[in-house]
Amino acid sequence: MNSELVLAMIISAREIRKTILIPITTTLVVILTLQTTPEYFIDSCRNRCEVNIDECISVPCLNNGSCIDDINSFKCHCKSGFIGTNCETNADECLSEPCLHGSCIDHIDGYRCTCEAGWTSFRCEINVNECESAPCINGGSCQDLVSAFVCICLSGYTGAFCEVDIDVCSEPSLNSTLCFNGGICVDGPGRTFYCRSVGMFIYNCFS
The missing domain is CATH 2.10.25.10 (Laminin)
Structure with missing residues (x-):
C-alpha cells in the first residue's frame, strides 16, 4: 500500500480534522479532509471556551447572602432582613408603619415600637388600663x-x-335647715351628718 495512503488512514483513524495533501503520483494531488480529537486540535486552538467562569468566587453577596453562579452573571439569595443585588441594603421593617400608637425603630430583620403614653404591647395596640x-x-x-x-x-x-369628704354642714344652702331647735350640725362620712343638741338629744341624719 502506498505510504502516503497509510498515513492518511492513520490520521483518519485518530479523527484529526485538517486538510492534508497526499500525493498519488508525481502529477496528481488528492485533498483529504479528516476529523481530529481534542489533543490534536489543541495545538491550533488551545482555548475552546468550554469552562464557565464562576462569578461567585469574588464573594459578591454581602451580609451572609448565598451566591448562585450563572452564565456571565450571578444571583444572591439574601438573609432575612436584607435586600439588593448584593444583599447590601438593610430592609426597613418600619415602612409598613407597624406601631399603631408609637414610633418605630428599625433593626436588622425586625423593629421595635416606642409606645405613646397610655399604650403598651409589641405594636402599641393595647390601651393601658x-x-x-x-x-x-x-x-x-x-x-x-x-x-x-x-x-x-x-x-x-x-x-x-x-x-x-364633702362637709355637708358647711354647705350654705343646707346648713340652716339641717338641724332645728338650735342643734349643731356635725359632718359624717359622705352625705351623712348628725345634729348635736344643746340638750340631751342627738340625732343621726343624712342629707
Whole structure:
C-alpha cells in the first residue's frame, strides 16, 4: 500500500480534522479532509471556551447572602432582613408603619415600637388600663381613658380619687335647715351628718 495512503488512514483513524495533501503520483494531488480529537486540535486552538467562569468566587453577596453562579452573571439569595443585588441594603421593617400608637425603630430583620403614653404591647395596640390599680377610694368607680382615668364619686365625696369628704354642714344652702331647735350640725362620712343638741338629744341624719 502506498505510504502516503497509510498515513492518511492513520490520521483518519485518530479523527484529526485538517486538510492534508497526499500525493498519488508525481502529477496528481488528492485533498483529504479528516476529523481530529481534542489533543490534536489543541495545538491550533488551545482555548475552546468550554469552562464557565464562576462569578461567585469574588464573594459578591454581602451580609451572609448565598451566591448562585450563572452564565456571565450571578444571583444572591439574601438573609432575612436584607435586600439588593448584593444583599447590601438593610430592609426597613418600619415602612409598613407597624406601631399603631408609637414610633418605630428599625433593626436588622425586625423593629421595635416606642409606645405613646397610655399604650403598651409589641405594636402599641393595647390601651393601658389605668383603673387596674383601683385608684378611686370611698366607693368611687373608675372610668379608664387614654393615658388617664376619671373617678365617679359617691355623693358626699369629691377629688381626683374621691378622697375628699364633702362637709355637708358647711354647705350654705343646707346648713340652716339641717338641724332645728338650735342643734349643731356635725359632718359624717359622705352625705351623712348628725345634729348635736344643746340638750340631751342627738340625732343621726343624712342629707
